[in-house]
Amino acid sequence: MHTRTLLALSLLGLAPHAFAATDEWPTRAHFDDGIELGVKGIFQYDTNQFSTDHFDDATTWRRQVVNLYGAKKGVFDANVGYDFQSNAWQDVFLGATTGIGHFRLGEFKTPVGMEDGATSASATTFLETSLAGQAVYEGRRLGLEWKYTGLSRWAFQLAYFGRHDLNDAASGNTAAARAVFNPVNEGNEVIHLGLSASREARDDRTARVRARPEVNLTTIRLVDTGTLTGVDRIERAGLEAAWLHGPWLAQAEYLTLDAHRNIGSNYRSDGYYVSGSWLLTGESRRYRNNAFGDPTPARDWGALEFALRYSAVDLDDGVVRGGEQHDWTLGVNWYLPRGFKLQANYIRAWSDRRGVSVDPEIFALRAQLAF
Template structure:
């Protein structure tokens, strides 16, 4: 950590004084005469979670209030535009490796990436960065059904107008020693309309995973990830020799208004019991009150870039649902409503507030907490 911070300070000191702009560019990179760029990236998020309406039949509260760092991600990278890129990041809040890869760009065959990166099934997780989400936490089905990062090799192709294609093979779990197994994943995105102020996004993704431990488990936090409590949880499902995931995604954006939705399915083939199937979906609307658009590039949305020095304001409303009941497995059902407001100050500072009404029913126990969340984010 000390070495990384020393490098970051050195980059800032080395950059020309006139390059610094609090609202826009921060001097966290340097470029050599040969065109190679060296730099640092960071994502720091400080969260507050407050719970109410969570009383159990015995009178005790199910959740505890929390406030702590959600993420402290720090990356080192080097790249030569259009040729190659290497990057490695570590999350000091959760003590895990995040993205770490080498990427090769080719003029005709597409881009190839080797290392650890996010699984492509799940638009809200696999394509949209953790610092660019409209809501503080990702939706119920994304939390439950997206498998997170894996080590592997993937290929991305954007040479066909209106299309983005991605395919990969994932093997060896992750850099944190979890999720050992082998899998194949693919994603295709079609943009029948794509301009600066209007986007139509249609996508499909799927994966097949063979876990070494042959154990499947599906669960989700109530869109408040500082708590360890899950309202829905299948528990460990033994004998799961193969897991299949399918995702359907769609989005529409015109000017300051956008809609986004996904439907995800999960199927665990089990040798020792009946196969297990789960599914979930979400839909949300976003309105940038100050008139800006959500930037869209390479099949994903990014943070709003304010046109005014005092910033930009965005409102969002989301509905998400998850069903983990199938046969003898009673993982539970849950649906959440989330109202959010985001304030963007320049390109690097983002303040978020969410109000969540969660409704769950698992094995006859209904629990419907109210959650208030706040986040202060700095990214560079």
């Protein structure tokens, strides 16, 4: 077994004992001048089981992310993150707060797609993001970002990303923007309305749009355009809305991707999802930085949540037959003290690509430790 896996298992096994005597996990240090230094982690262990022979059942680590960070409220924040499961750098940046907003330089998430671009991987309602989010989301890139929250009920984000990321997995440049309006934002009552867009120019002049069936421990995509050549630019856009009412959360997004080509016809795809969740133990999700986080359990035995999502994506356009897919996902989440979380998803998927239909049932489980 790899050393990093043994380390993660040790953390999972020791955490209830090592951290049981304090209200705040001792992974951070506070100093008199207001500076905070610490370690954050996300460890997720998944199992995926499929009803069809097209997929192989799998059980393994989904994420083993460790972040070293430093911050002083209202002055600066810095982070260095690494996922030992995918062997990839994540969220490596330096930020500064000024009188005209917050600036950040480094590698971080691109903003189109609320599930992917704004929500922490540890706080997702379902194990994986929707079909539409997977198909459209660009990923992390190296760039410079500006955020402004000086207007009441509004938040603005502008970013420019350069030609590479720290994992050398992307090549091109992207300009992106996001705006969020909160007509209501009072404790456990939130209305969230957002609009985002980006324009990417890839050096290799290619694009590929695809999505996994809302689990990650498989390389198979039921919808996939294959490689599109002669792509001059890729434009993405998203509309997002959410309503938090005590223990209830309703959320929806509509996402589009346009690939402008100088060979053949332009290509367009779109998708959406609608989801709802209910914390039957009465807690409410946290809303911070224009995204929703996990609830804090009010009881020693934790908090229980039920969730339902419908998502759809259409990757067919002209001669490009990437396929169509729609999924129903039923989820149950058990939030435990000290950063532990157990999740179960039942996914019923329907797909049609070039006349071939694959309609699996999927059972997925996750054990998570986040601190």
